[in-house]
Amino acid sequence: MISRPKSDEYSPFAAGYIGLVPDENVIEKLEQLMASSYQLFSGLTEEQGAYTYAPGKWTVKQALGHMIDTERTFAYRTLVFSRNHIELPGFDQDIYVANHDVNNISVKNLAEEFRATRLSNLYMIKGFSDEQLLRDGIASSSRFTVRAFVYMLAGHELHHLNIFRDRYGIA
Template structure:
């Protein structure tokens, strides 16, 4: 099923940047829709990082910034949260869903004790689960609306936010973690 780009207002304004990043990635990568982008992004991570030296996992591009491993685990964690919200909302659950504090989660992830290959394998597994969830959606499910972090959000906006968040971090990885 094709999942059209959400209309403005289907998510909090902060997340519009991720929807825009997904749209840009679809156009730039020659993907025909958001599902194709979701399926292609793991290969993009591997193209960037499979040849990176193991020490790159603990590299932070500036003082106070996350290491590459922390950044990748953050992407996995955020995708899990967004996918959980997607499942609940697509299934018609109207229970307001809480926010999460990414900056508190990162140190607790202990990502710096893990190899780059390990955090990438986790990211692959998370994405495979997300793709399976998205494949289960029909049009009615994609249009469901719920509340997360105190704001209304549609299921289809969450699909686009997942892809866009990853697109954002892929670009950060290219420009900040691997540029030196």
């Protein structure tokens, strides 16, 4: 079991994501979230996928595309840090969303992409040794351990599921 990271293993910003993850097996939580999020998103209509709760806010598809981008970014950081202490730049979520024509992808395909990305990441994470989980690096000018990013994967998804429920009216 991967233990919860200590507060010196991630940035203060990341504490919001990590704090959303319940005290349970984080791998099982990631698997459960993969299944429930897939069920949620694959059941949406294209009209629901195009919905935005306010002018200038992301559509459901854009928010899901952002979740996929973030899943890949956090997983890449876990891979790199598990192999070598290195410094990686941050990423600007708004630039990523603006440069991905996600609204022309079906919501069902996006749901499949999210599930496939998470499944791949789970295989990688399950292969980490205890020592690798404690390795670290610098991302967005802050120190992070591998296990912090594992928790951030779950927390980031939980964060957006809360937004989908509270602002988009889906969940």
